Amino acid sequence: MRIRAPFWAPPLMAVQFLTRVPVPWLARLDSARANDAFVRSTGWLPLVGSGIGCVTAILFTVGQMWWPPLLALLVALAVEAWLTGAFHEDAVADFCDAFGGVRDAEATRRIMKDSRIGSYGTLGLGLALALRVAATLAVPGAVGIYAIVAAAGIARWCAVLLMAMAPPAATGGGVAKDIGRLPRRSFWLAAVTVLPAFTLLAATGRWTASIVLVVIAGMLVRIARGVRRRIGGSTGDCLGFAAYAGQVVVLLVVAGA
Template sequence: MTGNPVISWWMPPLLAVQFLTRLPVPGLNRLSAEQARYGLSRSVIWFPLVGALVGVITAAVLVATAHIWPRAVAVIIALAIEARLTGAFHEDAVADFCDAFGGGHDVESTQRIMKDSRIGSYGALGLVLAVGLRAALLIAMPQDWIMIALIASACFGRFLAVAVMAIVAPAKTQGGGLAKDVSGRTDVMDLIWANLIAAPVLGLFAYWHPAAALLTLSGAVLFLLWFRAILLRRLGGSTGDCLGFAVYGGQLLLLLALLAMVG
């Protein structure tokens, strides 16, 4: 029985950047397939920090463009840049998830629809509503909270995906993918590490607005209870699309909670 491949300590965070963004990441082309797979499974604890990086870039674009155009225009430009930065990774997951859970009626049909790359009415409507709600929240967010909202929500969304990996086993579907190759190795200890890594960002958010942080946490607990139940009942576990949906859901939860308190 062979052990895990040997990888350097710096590889998991770089693999997290490579997986979640389209940013060029040097130094990873020499990894073997086994090292890359194992390294990616160890990289999930860094997902919240990569999310914060994405949030910083999106916030910088929004603040810069808001000096030239109205807030609504700046938000659309910032979200477009973010979609290019991430490869619209999570938006695609939202569409696939909505199609599968809207059109499927049992485990087999839900899995079949989720694997279909075509977008249906549920997926199109779900994506428009999700992106539209996020844009509306950012447009309505007070100026003083824009950067905090974007960075903290991006971090929290990726943290929520790690939480889903830790509490829901991968679905028994054909093929590999993130949920099977990565989240199958994720446990509660990984969630604790992800929490510690996310603490500088989420801790500052909680310090600046404890009530909004508490409301976000309460909403996240309810979301995870509902999400775990529906994934096990309708899909038999999680998939990469489910994790992407959790990321977007986490972002919306924090933005909703913050705007409810400061709007």
């Protein structure tokens, strides 16, 4: 019989997973229940992501009372990076180094495990951050605030979708391996918890949400095919890259709408 964690554990595990926020209640769980909570936490990732986006949006808004928009946004992103431990930024750098610099599976896996950053990782992360900043600043007023929150929630949903599309590589490790195959309930729960993000996104333009869905679908299909072909499935860095890429896509679509 499978040991299940209490109902409150998965959402709190999602908070602990995506942020530095202390969650002392999780210490009450034994290892079996903690593992179950971790696997089931995937369904809550979009909602926690939207919460992170709210923090960034509030800091950006308040910061503009003292600084120009660019400086306020950089301060907000710096605080966000501290809050999340630069979780997805690290994944972007590792993914770009691994998939940009080599072609064989063994070297790809070895580079993703290496804590050092190379030229592909530096360039990839720099361009991704620059696109995020430029796209955010290109969206004026309240629409920009909605876009920040929506992008953060949809970004984490992209990671959940990639889990479903590209199960963990057999020889991989890390987060993807710990979660294993995405539970069906978590997949559908994530589809529910991302709805607040899509509601905000719909407020930014009539066709924005539809365009985002089409672009994200194409992006994730391409990423899933690539990681399955190269290393046999996804890893934690692949999921983090998909999340950050999804966030940039949302902001770019809103900026161009």
